[in-house]
Amino acid sequence: MSVRYPNSSQTPSTNVNTNRNNLSSELSTYAVVRTTSTAKIISAVVFTIIVVTLLIAAVAVPLALALTNTGPFSTTTSSSTTTTTVATTTIATTTAATTTVATTTVATTTVATTAVSTTSSFSECSSYTTISDATRLTTAASGSTCDTSTFFSNVTWVRFTGAGGTQLATTAPSANQCGSASTGWYSTSLPSSGTTVNGTVCYVWSGNNCNWSNTIRVTNCGSFYVFGLIAPPACNLRYCTV
DSSP states (O other): OOOOOSSSSSOOOHHHHHHHHHHHHHHHHHHHHHHHHHHHHHHHHHHHHHHHHHHHHHHHHHHHHHHHHTTTHHHHHHHHHHHHHHHHHHHHHHHHHHHHHHHHHHHHHHHHHHHHHHHHOOOOGGOOOOEEEEEGGSSSSOOOOOOGGTTOOOOOOEEEOOOGGBBSSSSSSOOOOTTTTTEEEEOOOOOTTOOEEEEEEEEEEEEEEEEEEEEEEEEEOOSSEEEEEOOSSSEEEEOOOO
């Protein structure tokens, strides 16, 4: 008996080939679909990882900053400590500077006090004889006045004022002036303020600028001089002023 097929062109081998082709097509379609699905899954996983990473970063960064500012390793706390240390150093320096200034002030006060004390310790600066005799000036005419009748062996403190000049002449005048024959002038350097010195008075006579001499004392009272005078070594000798 022979088998009759609906379509004479469909033989067993043809059907097998058709089925094989259909199966291959379906497998290819399944493979494509599966590959596409796998790619989508991988993409979804990667996207999820990225999103999670971003979320973690969004949380972790502020948290790290917060811990940095407030945690045990806080930069702000460290800066604060450093600032405190600097402030302490500055205070110490300021204190040291203040102490130095105070010390300097004390030293200055001491010096000022000493200077005043030194000046005031000279009683001659407040207790002296005032002479304002214009005939003692180096520009005055000659005469026969003798200071042996005015001064004695004991020191007399004198302040020259007014028309009679303010101090003894410090350069040699000519003889026969100052109301006398032999003119006396102070040949030593004058003292500085607040000090007293011993000096020499020379008397001009017969072309000799220091024919006679005697020692006197001079005190600088700050704004004026006082002279501790004694009697000259001979008569017709006189202290001259300027």
